[in-house]
Amino acid sequence: MAPKKPTAGHNDLSDDFTLWTVYFLLLAWRYTNAASLRTFFQPDEYFQALEPAWNLAFGPDSGAWITWEWREGLRSSLHPVLFAIFYRAAGFASNISDLGPTDRADVLIRTPSLLQSAIAAAIDFFTWRLAHRIYGRQSKITHVTLLLTAVSPWQWFCSVRTFSNSLETALTVFALYYWPWEWYSASSEKGSNSRLSGRFAGNLNVSLFAAALACILRPTNVLVWMVLTVLLFRYNTSKIQTLAVRAVACGILVLIVSLIADTAFYGKLTFPPLNFLQFNVVQSLSTFYGVNRPDYYFTEALSLMLTTALPFAASGLWQGLRRPAASDAEEDRVRQVRHLLTCTVLSMVLVLTLITHKEVRFIYPLLPMLHVIAAEPMTNFFHPFPVPASYTRRALLALMMTANLLIASYAGTTHQRGVIDVMHYLRQQQEARLQHPPTGSQPNITVGFLMPCHSTPWRSHLVHPEIAAWALTCEPPIDIPPEQRATYLDEADVFYKTSAEDWLRSNMASTDTIKRDSLETSSDTVKDDKLRAWPEYLVFFDQLAPTLEHYLTGTQYTECWRGFNTHWYDDARRHGEVVVWCLPTPEDRERQKS
Secondary structure, eight states: OOOOOOOOHHHHHHHHHHHHHHHHHHHHHHHHHHHHOOOOOHHHHHHIIIIIHHHHOOOGGGGGOOHHHHHHTOOOOOHHHHHHHHHHHHHHHHHHHHHOOOHHHHHHHHHHHHOOOOOOOHHHHHHHHHHHHHHTOHHHHHHHHHHHHHHHHIIIIIIIIHHHHHHHHHHHHHHHHSOGGGGGGGTTTTTTTTTOHHHHHHHHHHHHHHHHHHHHHHHGGGGHHHHHHHHHHOOOOGHHHHHHHHHHHHHHHHHHHHHHHHHHHHHSSHHHHHHHIIIISSSOGGGGGGOOTTTTTIIIIHHHHGGGGGGHHHHHHHHTTSSSSSOOOHHHHHHHHHHHHHHHHHHHHHHHHHHOOOGGGGGGGHHHHHHHHHHHHHHHHHHOOSSHHHHHHHHHHHHHHHHHHHHHHHHHTTTTTTHHHHHHHHHHHHHHHHSSOOSSSSSOOOOEEESSSSSOOOOHHHHOOTTTEEEOOEEEEEESSGGGGGGOOOOOHIIIIOOOOHHHHHHHHHHHGTTTTTOOHHHHOOTTTTTTOOOEEEEEEEEEGGHHHHHTTTBSOEEEEOOOOOOOOSSSSGGGOOOEEEEEOOOHHHHHHO
16 A cells, blocks of 8 residues: 555644744754853944833833933834843843842843844744745755854854844845745736735735834835835836835834834834934934945955855855846746845945945845855855865865854954953942942942943943943034034043043042042042042053053052953054953951051
């Protein structure tokens, strides 16, 4: 008797089980990734996500640092709201579990990693699924795509960080997976009068809804969908009306959700994408945070994102530039989708090149497309060859994987780790006081950061609202006429570009309050409310040590912590290790006398 063929329902269940298994394996991989991360990348990871989320979850007295973008309504609240929900849940669980300060802090610091790991795993998963749609589930190219995204150093370094770009990338590749690629085929025009099937219509709606969310988060994401829509005019004008109607419907729904969320978040009617374009494009305030050369994306950003996959992505892009024959042959269909992805990648990079403020993160949503494009050239290159050529190429593959591992390991555990380690040190000092309050001195620590602004995380790592901390700021010239902006200096600029000692004289209390023979604390002797009392802990980069040693000579400050930060510097102000000086407590002074 012939074996019984499995039913379609059985196959569906098996396929679903396989897909969920792959996703949860990727989730475990990304959580391991997040748990091992010890380094700092960009301040937006904290100040554009976790700080507003912390403020929303624990209230205005929690000590969160709310930057100017949030005060001016430039950012969508949808992203930090997700983390605020997780913070509230973690805080509630910590309270009912009666955790101590240290354990509660550990839980809250790790909480964002749970959500971000799920987002990062979704990027990997739907990159793989997009390759399914293009190359077929059993294709070696599909497996290579999964390998590329899973071992990508950039993915390891960036995907588990709480950037809105990471969520934007996840939404983009999710929408691309459900995008109607069939509309660009030769036979699509012939069947244009047929109504959309229920499943196809549902997939289109899902794609457009995710695309709209991505555009709300990051308005520049609209470039991806503009390119694909313009290309549809070339291949199949009969679908434009259907696409337009459904895009408007999904867009209106997302706009309503966004308006409700942002109005509740800001306390007034607010539409962040419009404010974002007004400040960053019309007023060009984004240039205040840096200007890059025109070739930056092509010569540096793509290399950083792709690392060892760059040669294969370049080859794939070159091949994808050629428009395939208009036929329904499987090979031409695959080339067609790769051509569409290539046009999308190059068009977005070219348009963003026109904007003077550039960052690698801004083209992050293109990485899944680039991995899909790179997968076929890489598969062909490492296809088995006669000995000894096959051994040579296998050795090259092993070298690539080793390079990826070393790059990811260094970037994730070593480069710029001191600015993270110092926050753990400061938090532990506060926790020691919460558990064993000192006698004769203040129960909470005070900290001052003499560093370029936003050089460290903030309340997401300090955690305890009892820690009174301040840092140099870098507010942009929002209310200053355009003709005066070229000479504008923020607080950090004044400190570093003019004279650090002059800034200290103008902004800090007299050093007489912290002389070695002084019996009073600085907070007791400050008379001018405009001057800051000297904090108990002073944090700075070693580059500033000579200046502070000269200005604070004869004071009670002594070095109490020092941590390695990085081997490589792109900013002279951040040169050297991270150093902490501290004032002695009354107990310390008593011990010194005895």
